[in-house]
Amino acid sequence: xxxxxxxxxxxxxxxxxxxxxxxxxxxxxxxxxxxxxxxxxxxxxxxxxxxxxxxxxxxxxxxxxxxxxxxxxxxxxxxxxxxxxxxxxxxxxxxxxxxxxxxxxxxxxxxxxxxxxxxxxxxxxxxxxxxxxxxxxxxxxxxxxxxxxxxxxxxxxxxxxxxxxxxxxxxxxxxxxxxxxxxxxxxxxxxxxxxxxxxxxxxxxxxxxxxxxxxxxxxxxxxxxxxxxxxxxxxxxxxxxxxxxxxxxxxxxxxxxxxxxxxxxxxxxxxxxxxxxxxxxxxxxxxxxxxxxxxxxxxxxxxxxxxxxxxxxxxxxxxxxxxxxxxxxxxxxxxxxxxxxxxxxxxxxxxxxxxxxxxxxxxxxxxxxxxxxxxxxxxxxxxxxxxxxx
Amino acid sequence: xxxxxxxxxxxxxxxxxxxxxxxxxxxxxxxxxxxxxxxxxxxxxxxxxxxxxxxxxxxxxxxxxxxxxxxxxxxxxxxxxxxxxxxxxxxxxxxxxxxxxxxxxxxxxxxxxxxxxxxxxxxxxxxxxxxxxxxxxxxxxxxxxxxxxxxxxxxxxxxxxxxxxxxxxxxxxxxxxxxxxxxxxxxxxxxxxxxxxxxxxxxxxxxxxxxxxxxxxxxxxxxxxxxxxxx
Numbered sequence: 001x002x003x004x005x006x007x008x009x010x011x012x013x014x015x016x017x018x019x020x021x022x023x024x025x026x027x028x029x030x031x032x033x034x035x036x037x038x039x040x041x042x043x044x045x046x047x048x049x050x051x052x053x054x055x056x057x058x059x060x061x062x063x064x065x066x067x068x069x070x071x072x073x074x075x076x077x078x079x080x081x082x083x084x085x086x087x088x089x090x091x092x093x094x095x096x097x098x099x100x101x102x103x104x105x106x107x108x109x110x111x112x113x114x115x116x117x118x119x120x121x122x123x124x125x126x127x128x129x130x131x132x133x134x135x136x137x138x139x140x141x142x143x144x145x146x147x148x149x150x151x152x153x154x155x156x157x158x159x160x161x162x163x164x165x166x167x168x169x170x171x172x173x174x175x176x177x178x179x180x181x182x183x184x185x186x187x188x189x190x191x192x193x194x195x196x197x198x199x200x201x202x203x204x205x206x207x208x209x210x211x212x213x214x215x216x217x218x219x220x221x222x223x224x225x226x227x228x229x230x231x232x233x234x235x236x237x238x239x240x241x242x243x244x245x246x247x248x249x250x251x252x253x254x255x256x257x258x259x260x261x262x263x264x265x266x267x268x269x270x271x272x273x274x275x276x277x278x279x280x281x282x283x284x285x286x287x288x289x290x291x292x293x294x295x296x297x298x299x300x301x302x303x304x305x306x307x308x309x310x311x312x313x314x315x316x317x318x319x320x321x322x323x324x325x326x327x328x329x330x331x332x333x334x335x336x337x338x339x340x341x342x343x344x345x346x347x348x349x350x351x352x353x354x355x356x357x358x359x360x361x362x363x364x365x366x367x368x369x370x371x372x373x374x375x376x377x378x379x380x381x382x383x384x385x386x387x388x389x390x
Numbered sequence: 391x392x393x394x395x396x397x398x399x400x401x402x403x404x405x406x407x408x409x410x411x412x413x414x415x416x417x418x419x420x421x422x423x424x425x426x427x428x429x430x431x432x433x434x435x436x437x438x439x440x441x442x443x444x445x446x447x448x449x450x451x452x453x454x455x456x457x458x459x460x461x462x463x464x465x466x467x468x469x470x471x472x473x474x475x476x477x478x479x480x481x482x483x484x485x486x487x488x489x490x491x492x493x494x495x496x497x498x499x500x501x502x503x504x505x506x507x508x509x510x511x512x513x514x515x516x517x518x519x520x521x522x523x524x525x526x527x528x529x530x531x532x533x534x535x536x537x538x539x540x541x542x543x544x545x546x547x548x549x550x551x552x553x554x555x556x557x558x559x560x561x562x563x564x565x566x567x568x569x570x571x572x573x574x575x576x577x578x579x580x581x582x583x584x585x586x587x588x589x590x591x592x593x594x595x596x597x598x599x600x601x602x603x604x605x606x607x608x609x610x611x612x613x614x615x616x617x618x619x620x621x
Binding site: 006010011012014017018020021297299300303304306307308309310386387 | 473474479489491501
């Protein structure tokens with residue numbers, strides 16, 4: 001490190017030598033920076049997992065346009081949409097198919113742990129609206145009270161889920177009905193439920209007798225390949241007289257849901273503040289370390305000033321220290337952060353994981369806040385008056 | 391000859407504070423230092439010796455009067471000019487002021503590194519050589535904490551001199567040393583200064599040093615009250 005810094009700065013690596021002179025303090029400083037990194041990693045991990053979990057159910061389906069109620073900010077929020085608008089939309093020459101999508105949470109009282117499954121009611125005769133990995137099993141849902149179960153759902157034993165086949169289905173009680181899972185798909189726990197379940201629209205209506213087949217939660221539309229989706233949406237907006245409905249591309253609906261979760265829901269805001277707090281903690285720790293270090297070496301700095309070293313030299317020393325703290329504190333922070341996220345992911349089944357983007361972002365952020373702390377700490381250098389040495 | 395004078399001070403006055411709370415500490419100081427001379431500035435505590443040293447050393451701004459250092463007027467000089475001039479000076483302090491995190495060798499390198507353009511390997515070799523000249527060849531990689539008081543001050547002298555300064559300003563460099571170490575440091579300072587053609591201004595109370603001076607200036611109550619040429 002000393003050799004690297006010597007060549008990087010073209011001088012003695014005084015910052016490195018100062019930091020490593022007191023090894024216990026150096027270790028404590030690195031632990032502080034690493035702690036701040038872990039805080040940011042965990043908060044970012046949770047934020048990312050919230051984003052992944054929000055977008056995950058959109059990946060179960062394939063559609064070009066989605067029609068939702070005006071207050072439907074998320075897949076499982078808001079009012080219903082009259083089925084008549086599906087029929088109306090089909091009148092557009094570019095709309096090739098449509099399907100009503102029902103959504104509700106189904107509690108599953110299990111011996112070990114009660115879980116809640118976000119359940120989608122679909123038309124099994126329209127597998128084209130399902131992701132390829134699920135579409136092949138859609139026909140199984142034609143059987144009354146048949147389900148396709150999320151094998152990654154929280155509270156569902158992995159070996160139990162792995163055994164589910166059409167030949168060896170899993171029967172269970174939920175919502176006062178006897179349901180049978182004939183197949184599984186990969187979903188995963190989210191913030192709104194422990195996992196997912198697909199049923200036919202008829203099964204869905206039997207689970208929720210108060211719901212009407214004429215009022216699904218959303219309408220999914222497929223348009224002719226090559227058609228301009230925005231133009232189709234424009235025509236549908238004219239065609240459908242209920243102006244309170246939200247007619248969006250399927251991709252836009254997913255992104256709007258994500259923005260809603262991140263900026264309007266308390267969880268998103270709390271996690272965002274968590275990242276901010278982590279950054280502030282890191283800023284304060286690095287500032288405190290560097291500021292104390294500057295104060296401890298004022299006499300030496302004053303000597304260097306007397307010898308003719310300029311302000312840039314001292315700024316370089318402090319920034320060198322900031323760089324060392326930032327990089328060396330990042331490594332243990334990355335290792336511990338990865339471990340914590342992996343452990344949390346295993347426990348919660350949320351998509352919690354360290355990503356290269358997160359690691360690089362936090363490294364760059366660490367270097368920036370370390371440099372910022374260093375720049376603030378150099379203000380104390382003004383107190384190093386060489387005339388006081390005499 | 392005029393250009394043989396490293397320092398020319400004329401009518402120098404200096405105050406600390408201002409207004410009614412201000413206190414004048416130097417009164418109409420005038421002196422010159424010839425190139426290569428070894429001058430001792432003596433006087434009781436509070437007589438203004440250190441203030442003279444810091445003014446000549448570009449560490450304080452000149453308020454009134456003229457101080458010409460190496461041909462440059464310090465009164466009204468910009469900070470950048472003062473910093474550049476300081477690079478041509480060597481400072482030795484009462485406390486050695488070595489950097490505790492740097493080895494003896496690295497502390498000496500700091501005296502060279504302030505001059506841009508000196509290659510790393512050249513600086514290392516020059517610093518090691520200079521430490522060898524003062525008998526510290528086997529202590530180059532020692533931290534100051536592991537050196538004796540005399541050894542530390544020798545390292546400080548080498549650090550001040552290794553960059554071949556035109557003027558060495560030393561403030562009580564022997565105050566914390568025993569008799570033998572003090573003599574050793576002053577002899578070293580005079581020997582190396584003479585070998586390199588440096589001018590030395592040394593502030594001290596230590597009468598043991600007087601017999602080594604070319605000239606002794608005595609300061610009392612902010613005024614020069616004596617100037618004695620020797621040898």
